[in-house]
Amino acid sequence: MPSTIPDIVISRLPIYLRALDRLAQEGHEVTSSHELGKRLGISSAQIRKDLSHFGGFGKQGTGYKIAFLSGQLRQVLKVDREWEVALVGAGDLGSAVARYRGFTDRGFRITHVFDAAPEKIGKRIGEFVIEPISSLKKVVQENNIKIAMIAVPAEEAQNVADALIEAGVRAILNYAPINLKTPEGVHVQYIDPVIHMQRMTYYLP
Amino acid sequence: MPSTIPDIVISRLPIYLRALDRLAQEGHEVTSSHELGKRLGISSAQIRKDLSHFGGFGKQGTGYKIAFLSGQLRQVLKVDREWEVALVGAGDLGSAVARYRGFTDRGFRITHVFDAAPEKIGKRIGEFVIEPISSLKKVVQENNIKIAMIAVPAEEAQNVADALIEAGVRAILNYAPINLKTPEGVHVQYIDPVIHMQRMTYYLP
Numbered sequence: 493m494p495s496t497i498p499d500i501v502i503s504r505l506p507i508y509l510r511a512l513d514r515l516a517q518e519g520h521e522v523t524s525s526h527e528l529g530k531r532l533g534i535s536s537a538q539i540r541k542d543l544s545h546f547g548g549f550g551k552q553g554t555g556y557k558i559a560f561l562s563g564q565l566r567q568v569l570k571v572d573r574e575w576e577v578a579l580v581g582a583g584d585l586g587s588a589v590a591r592y593r594g595f596t597d598r599g600f601r602i603t604h605v606f607d608a609a610p611e612k613i614g615k616r617i618g619e620f621v622i623e624p625i626s627s628l629k630k631v632v633q634e635n636n637i638k639i640a641m642i643a644v645p646a647e648e649a650q651n652v653a654d655a656l657i658e659a660g661v662r663a664i665l666n667y668a669p670i671n672l673k674t675p676e677g678v679h680v681q682y683i684d685p686v687i688h689m690q691r692m693t694y695y696l697p
Numbered sequence: 698m699p700s701t702i703p704d705i706v707i708s709r710l711p712i713y714l715r716a717l718d719r720l721a722q723e724g725h726e727v728t729s730s731h732e733l734g735k736r737l738g739i740s741s742a743q744i745r746k747d748l749s750h751f752g753g754f755g756k757q758g759t760g761y762k763i764a765f766l767s768g769q770l771r772q773v774l775k776v777d778r779e780w781e782v783a784l785v786g787a788g789d790l791g792s793a794v795a796r797y798r799g800f801t802d803r804g805f806r807i808t809h810v811f812d813a814a815p816e817k818i819g820k821r822i823g824e825f826v827i828e829p830i831s832s833l834k835k836v837v838q839e840n841n842i843k844i845a846m847i848a849v850p851a852e853e854a855q856n857v858a859d860a861l862i863e864a865g866v867r868a869i870l871n872y873a874p875i876n877l878k879t880p881e882g883v884h885v886q887y888i889d890p891v892i893h894m895q896r897m898t899y900y901l902p
Contacts (some may be wrong), residue, residue: 593791693868696775
């Protein structure tokens, strides 16, 4: 496998993986770049080119074996394992994230939920007991947690990010509507509903 | 403007728009495909090519005027106006979405919040009074609402989508972790935190 796959290609692989999982759920065993492309609105040529970075996934004309390809993608994306995730923020949004059922079998498991509000500490959200943000660094370090989700108000998000990074977190999913400043080597993704809505309005009459 | 811009290009324009807005907030007036590319992890050649679909946005060497380019992108994406949005689901997640402050000045305004639970009807979330899902069709039709967000449990999401589409909605942002079946001409985007996390694990040691 080459050491540098373009970021833009990496960013599409989870989309392919989700489409493959859905095809498998629908009972398919084999698919094609054409079928994937039709589902995803991406050209089949682009899909073949993206997948060719990893080599040997399929042959033109015979299609892709879904189970094999999704296994390969999981390995490339390092989600053939289960990452522990720390969630910071136990308000409306954090509670919803803690209860979200879409993480299962996709490489992630929330193991700790933190909040700053004294009245929330020790309360439960589903299976979690809310922990004080004062113990964030210790817990993240001791459990060697590398991934966190931030679901706190915008004005607290940078401080939370700083604490997470100091404790060793290297990947942050940020739900707060602000841009985080982070050092080299820390990855940030944003959940931004507006981006998704702006991707649809173009097509509306 | 050509009538068919590739979907993949359209999907990147909101990302460019957000980056431009952030540059403007930071006090910049001019930017370059190189600077945008560095911020976004996309090649500057790709950015120039994407923006060339619309013509006349910038000249090599002189950079892009941020205010002009963002204005043009807003027009292309049809977010130079404010779309009314219906939100269905007033649980943890729906409440968080209703209170989200990231919509302002980006083309969208939630105007109605619906829920199926009788005990929630008439209660307030921020500025909204929760309306019964039984009045969804009437309200959506009367207000000519074309965009909706679904924040209900997975097992209710398809029924809600069907009702929205019957009432005239043509773009749906779905927070529920299921794939919606929708007719031709209805656009769906998914908020899926796992996709974003899988985009980061590749880079973790």
